[in-house]
Amino acid sequence: MESPPRPIGVTGTIAGMVVPRNIYTTDELQAIFDQTTTFVANEVKPHGDQWEIDGAVPRQVLLEMGKLGMFGLRVPVELGGLGLGPLASATFAEALASSTYGGFDATVLVHTDMASPHLINAGTDEQLDRYLTGILSGEIITAVGVTEPDAGSDVAGMRTRAERDGDGWRLNGAKMFITNGVHGNLVMVAARTNPDDRYGISMFLVEHGTEGFSVANKLDKTGWRSSDTAELVLDDVWLPGDCLLGEEHRGFYEVMKNFQNERLVIAAMVVGSAQAAIDITLAYTQDRKAFGQTLFDLGAIRQRMGMNQAKLDAVRASMYHAAWLMEQGVDATKEISGLKAFGAETAIQIAYDCVQFHGGMGYMRESAVERISRDMRINTIGGGATEVMLEEVAKRSYATRDR
Numbered sequence: 001m002e003s004p005p006r007p008i009g010v011t012g013t014i015a016g017m018v019v020p021r022n023i024y025t026t027d028e029l030q031a032i033f034d035q036t037t038t039f040v041a042n043e044v045k046p047h048g049d050q051w052e053i054d055g056a057v058p059r060q061v062l063l064e065m066g067k068l069g070m071f072g073l074r075v076p077v078e079l080g081g082l083g084l085g086p087l088a089s090a091t092f093a094e095a096l097a098s099s100t101y102g103g104f105d106a107t108v109l110v111h112t113d114m115a116s117p118h119l120i121n122a123g124t125d126e127q128l129d130r131y132l133t134g135i136l137s138g139e140i141i142t143a144v145g146v147t148e149p150d151a152g153s154d155v156a157g158m159r160t161r162a163e164r165d166g167d168g169w170r171l172n173g174a175k176m177f178i179t180n181g182v183h184g185n186l187v188m189v190a191a192r193t194n195p196d197d198r199y200g201i202s203m204f205l206v207e208h209g210t211e212g213f214s215v216a217n218k219l220d221k222t223g224w225r226s227s228d229t230a231e232l233v234l235d236d237v238w239l240p241g242d243c244l245l246g247e248e249h250r251g252f253y254e255v256m257k258n259f260q261n262e263r264l265v266i267a268a269m270v271v272g273s274a275q276a277a278i279d280i281t282l283a284y285t286q287d288r289k290a291f292g293q294t295l296f297d298l299g300a301i302r303q304r305m306g307m308n309q310a311k312l313d314a315v316r317a318s319m320y321h322a323a324w325l326m327e328q329g330v331d332a333t334k335e336i337s338g339l340k341a342f343g344a345e346t347a348i349q350i351a352y353d354c355v356q357f358h359g360g361m362g363y364m365r366e367s368a369v370e371r372i373s374r375d376m377r378i379n380t381i382g383g384g385a386t387e388v389m390l391e392e393v394a395k396r397s398y399a400t401r402d403r
Contacts, residue, residue, distance in 0.1 A: 024320045028084075029091045032073065036095035039068065048101040051226035052371070055218070056183050057107045059138070066138030071112055075120060079128065080136055086264055086326040089113050090319055093265040097272025100280075100368045102375025103226030105269050110179045110227075111135075113265045115142035117258050118188040118203055122246030127205065131186060143180035145189040145206070145232060146255055148173070155190070155255050156198045160234060162191035169193075169244065171204065171237040174216070177382075181230025182218050184208065189234070194249050201252040203245040212237040223374035259384065260333060263340040264323055266383045270376070271316050274347040277372045278309055281354040288359075301357055308350045315343040337384070337392035344379040345386060351376045 043061060051057055065071060073088045075081020082088070093113070097105050116135050119127060119142075134140030151157040160173025171191050181187070187206045194200025206213055217231040246254055282305060285295035295301050318339050325332040351373040355362035362369050380386045 022316075022320055024087055024324050025091075029087060032088060033091050033095045035068065036070065036092055037098050039065070039070075040096065040099045044099045044101065044104055048099065048104060048226060051101065051104065053225075055225060056228045057104050057226055059141075059183070062108070062111075062138040062141060064138075065108065066136060069136075070108075071116075071138060072136045074113070074117065075132070075136065079120070079132060086261060086323040087320065089261060089265050090268040090323040093268035094272040094275075094316075094319075097269045098276050100273065100276050100372055101226050102269070102273060102372070102378075103224035105273070106179050106224050106227045107141075109265050109269060110144065111142050111184075114258070114262045115144040115180070115186075115188050117261060118144065118245060118254060119205070121257070122203065122254055124242070126242065127245065131205070134185075140186055141180055141184040143178050143184040143187045145175040145178055145181075145187045147175060147177050149176045149231075156201070156252060158190060158192060158201065160189070160191045161195070162193050162202060162204060165238060168238055168240045169204065171206070171212075171234045171239065173234050175232040175234075177219065178230050178232055179224075179227050181232050182215055182228035184228075187213075187232065188245060190251050190255060191234075193251075197249065199252040200249045201255070202248050203251040203254055204239055205243045205245050206234070206237065206239065210237055210239070221378075223371075223376070223378055225371075260326065260336045262383045263336050263389075264319070264326065266379055267315070267319050267322075267336075267339045267343045270343050270347040270379050271312065271319055273372055273376060274308075274312050274315075274350045277351050277354040277369050278305065278312065280368055281305065281357050284361075285357055295357060304353055305357070308353055311346050312350060315339070315346055319343065334393055334396035337389040337396075340384065341380075341386045341389035341393065344376075347376050348373075348380065 043064065069082065070092070072081030073084050073092055075083070077083040093105070093109055096108060099105060119131060119135070131140055135142060146155060148158050148160060150159065160171065160175065162169045162171045171189065173191060175189065178187070185208055189204045189206045190201050191204060192200060193202040212235045214233050215230045216233045219229040219231060221229055282296070285301055288295045322332050322335040322339050325335060351369065354369040355373050358367060358369055361367050364370060
């Protein structure tokens with residue numbers, strides 16, 4: 001038995017006043033949360049097992065999300081979106097993760113918060129006219145090509161290069177672990193344009209079907225089974241000059257700029273998934289009989305689940321506060337880095353307990369907590385490994401210790 005997702009908003013009243021669970025929640029954010037969890041319950045959960053087998057989310061589902069406006073939360077109003085900020089991304093990602101299918105969550109969030117923001121932040125009017133309508137509708141699904149076989153969190157270590165060729169660019173290299181790399185349509189590719197500068201990187205818009213651009217491998221993963229992940233090869237790919245995205249040699253800084261948003265939505269996805277695991281496990285332990293009582297009647301289990309909920313509540317509060325800081329224009333790198341590190345590690349521990357308390361059933365592929373535990377593992381790696389995140393926290397803590 002699976003419990004419904006918990007709302008982020010109202011829990012009761014005091015002296016006739018509505019009391020929100022989250023001080024950052026507005027009616028608009030609550031509506032986004034409710035719309036998303038309803039969509040997930042009706043359109044994702046009944047079909048997710050098949051998507052895990054297929055290794056991809058059907059395009060029709062993404063088109064339906066586009067019709068509902070889910071891909072335009074962060075897009076400026078003048079460009080056809082809702083013009084909301086990081087709090088909307090956090091709300092949407094948490095609600096999305098009530099699906100219990102991490103691959104579905106990743107497919108959507110890479111499109112909305114990790115790839116398309118590069119176009120929105122740096123695209124020319126012509127580029128926006130060419131692609132944005134399709135991105136909002138779901139007809140164009142995006143990916144971001146930064147990670148390479150030898151360059152992950154160390155973005156400046158990438159080897160893919162772009163050289164001027166006539167009135168365009170010639171790209172050569174490879175990208176690894178690219179979500180939406182198989183079935184997506186448009187990849188924001190980072191490539192080195194200044195070989196004499198470690199940070200001399202530029203971004204390019206590369207459409208699938210471009211000559212020399214191919215999927216070398218559809219990667220077989222432990223988790224996120226319903227997301228397509230690829231190794232991409234750029235073999236003498238020629239692009240016209242208008243495929244340069246943003247300012248030449250400034251791509252590294254654009255990647256770094258969006259990293260905080262990427263890490264925020266990963267943390268939000270972690271919160272939603274871990275909450276689903278807790279709710280499923282609480283329902284199971286209250287139903288499962290052992291030694292003449294339910295598992296929930298055992299203090300060791302009940303208290304450990306209580307501690308798991310307390311830890312997750314702390315992560316959730318930190319997440320929304322970090323999103324609020326970003327919305328105020330504050331450099332929240334320290335807060336986001338700590339959030340992602342602590343949140344992802346905490347969620348893995350929560351998933352471990354949830355599998356444990358399901359007993360043998362927790363190890364079966366038919367169990368949602370088994371899938372959640374596999375999907376959860378990547379979150380300490382993707383978007384910046386825990387060790388890298390903790391270095392960011394440590395450096396900034398040291399720099400501000402005398403304030």
